Amino acid sequence: MSKNKLGRIVIVGAGPGGLTLARILQLHGVEVKVYERESSIDARPQGGTLDLHVESGQYALQIAGLFDKFQTLCRPEGQDTRIIDKSGTVHYEEVSNEMCFDRPEIDRHDLRQLLFQSLKADIIAQGHNLQSIQSLSNGQHKLVFDDGVTDTADLVIGADGAWSRIRPLVSSAVPQYCGVMIVEIQFTEVDDRHPEIAKLVGRGTLFALSDNKGLIGQRNGHNRIRVYITLRVPENWVAESRIAFDQPEQVRDDLLHLFADWDNSLLNFIRFCDANFIPRPLYMLPINHRWETQQGVTLLGDAAHLMSPFAGEGVNLAMLDATELALAIINADDLKQAIHNYEQKMFSRAAKAADESATNLDLCISPGNAAKLMAELFKKMMESGPSNDKENFVTR
Ligand SMILES: Cc1cc2nc3c(=O)[nH]c(=O)nc-3n(C[C@H](O)[C@H](O)[C@H](O)COP(=O)(O)OP(=O)(O)OC[C@H]3O[C@@H](n4cnc5c(N)ncnc54)[C@H](O)[C@@H]3O)c2cc1C
Incomplete structure (x- = not known):
């Protein structure tokens, strides 16, 4: 299809998925506009480290022409893994080869910045929060932003994450609580201020798991460590538990109480972290979520x-979706059919990953010695060779 026959393409959301899509379309001379609700890439802390897999995240960066730059930013040694239980007993340890680029880690902020800086300045409109979207009788869509800006598009791509405002155009599904809450904490300048924490976490990820709880520590770039305090609790736990998340010293005490029978060295995560505790309930869409292809609108990523x-x-899925969708648009003879083909492939791989994700969550945050269970699974996967699901396990 010739580029001017594609009409106006709008992407809502400048996360890793939306930015990858915009970048590949730009490389192929396809005009696109991205609307992002945050006013800048530094508007809020971007979260932890992400491992990019060869066949998805890294493949996307190859197609986007950004792989060389990525290699200068990523941390191959971040693949190290240790699994311990609440007493500190080590059940599994894997030290990675620094030259192995299977699953290198990159900070989410650095990845977004890499993609962001690869785009022409006028492609992204930041500080535009989509308020509503309406299907028009001619197949186009009208977008209304909360600052009063409007736009009309021939193709809208919802890359707007968990609480997508585009999703209701194609599906009635809504995210459901997974049963697990993360309280995110971090250590800045960790090597200087908390060498004992730096040693405990090491170069990669430490999983401390027992009794329906976890302390998952990750080495990030820029001399930081992030820890996910993970709890199997009801969705309304923050309100019910009356933990005052705006009073860090009170939160520290309350969380220490919850982990009272854990090894002292692990409690140091809670004792000495920076004074900022961010509760994040985890949500998921139904496994095998899918929809009938609609005219002029589709989704990618979360x-x-x-x-x-x-x-x-x-x-990884968000960036692979973006790549396949971009190539589908660029090579389309019949755009609706191309989008249909993209969606069918995306549905199948997402269903498999969502199933794994739910199984892994239930295993990691389970009663008793979850570390032992998880370590056994890792060992089995290691034994069965490199092409197995080891690469697809738990935030690695
Ligand atoms: C605690 C935690 C740890 C994680 N760890 C990993 C990991 O190790 N590995 C991994 O692969 N994944 C991990 N993930 C998941 C990963 O972060 C997401 O799957 C990924 O960011 C999805 O990318 P996306 O581009 O689809 O959506 P998002 O990254 O959510 O981006 C969506 C964008 O849309 C914007 N937006 C939303 N609504 C609007 C609106 N109304 N108008 C305009 N813009 C809007 C948002 O501001 C955002 O910039 C983790 C997630 C969490 C919560």
Whole structure:
């Protein structure tokens, strides 16, 4: 299809998925506009580290012409993994080869910045929060932003994450609580201020798991460590538990109480972290979420297949979706058919990852010695060779 016959393409959301899509379309001379609700890439802390898999996240960066730059930013050694229980007993340890680029880690902020900086300045409109979208009788869509700006598009791509405002155009599904809450904490300048924490977490990820709880520590770039305090609690736990998340010292005490029978070295995560505790309930869309192809609108990434991070696939899927959708648009003879083909492939791989993610979550945050169970699974996967599902396990 010739480029001017594609009409106006609008992407809502400048996460890793939306930015990858915009970048590849731009490389092929296809005009596109991206609307993002945040006013800048530094508007809020961007979260932790992400591992990009060869066949998805890294493949996307190859197609986007950004792989060389990525290699200068990523941390191959971040693949190290240790699994311990609440007493500190080590059940599994894997030290990665620094030259192995299977699953290198990159900070979410650095990845977004890499993609962001590769786009022409006028492609992205930041500080535009989509308020509503309406299907028009001619097949176009009208978008209304909360600052009064409007736009009309021939093709709208919802890359707007978990609580997508585009999703209701194609599906009535809504995210459901996974049963697990993360309280995110971090250590800045960790090597200087908390060398004992730096040593405990090491170069990669430490999983401390027992009794329906976890302390999952990740080495990030820029001298930081992020820890996910993970709890199997009801969705309304923050309100019910009356933990005052705006009073850090009170939160520290309350969380220490919850982990009272854990090894002292692990409690140091809670004792000494920076004074900022962010509760994040985990949500997921139904496994195998799908819809009938609609004229002029589709979804990618979390908007299409939100899942817990326990398959370590979310960003990889979002970037692969973006790549396949971009190539489908660029090569389309019949755009609706091309989008249909993209969606069918995306549905199948997302269903598999969502299933793994739910299974892994149930295994990791389970009663008793979950570390032992998880370590056994890792060992089995290691034994069965490199082409197995090891690469798809738990935020790795
Ligand atoms: C605690 C945690 C840890 C994770 N760890 C991993 C991991 O290790 N590996 C992994 O692969 N994945 C991980 N994930 C998942 C991963 O972060 C997501 O799957 C990924 O970011 C999805 O990318 P996306 O582009 O689809 O959506 P998002 O990254 O959510 O981006 C959506 C964008 O849309 C914007 N937006 C939303 N609504 C609007 C609106 N109304 N108007 C305009 N803009 C809007 C948002 O501001 C945002 O910039 C983790 C997630 C969490 C919560």
